[in-house]
Amino acid sequence: MSGTEEVEISCPYCGETLSIVVDCSVESQRYIEDCQVCCRPITLSVTIDEDRVTSVEAAAEDEV
Numbered sequence: 001m002s003g004t005e006e007v008e009i010s011c012p013y014c015g016e017t018l019s020i021v022v023d024c025s026v027e028s029q030r031y032i033e034d035c036q037v038c039c040r041p042i043t044l045s046v047t048i049d050e051d052r053v054t055s056v057e058a059a060a061e062d063e064v
Contacts, residue, residue, distance in 0.1 A: 005053045012060040014038040024051045032061070 016037040029046040047055040
């Protein structure tokens with residue numbers, strides 16, 4: 001059973017706490033999402049295990 005999970009991250013630029021929704025049907029994901037506060041691009045690396053988020057790393061675009 002796959003679904004989505006809401007996860008909180010900190011923006012690597014402005015430090016604000018953001019809620020993102022992760023698709024739990026893909027085991028390993030890497031994508032860019034803009035910060036909802038400062039609008040800068042955040043590179044997200046997500047790992048899913050047994051339909052649950054086990055790891056989310058948020059990095060500035062130039063840190064990747």
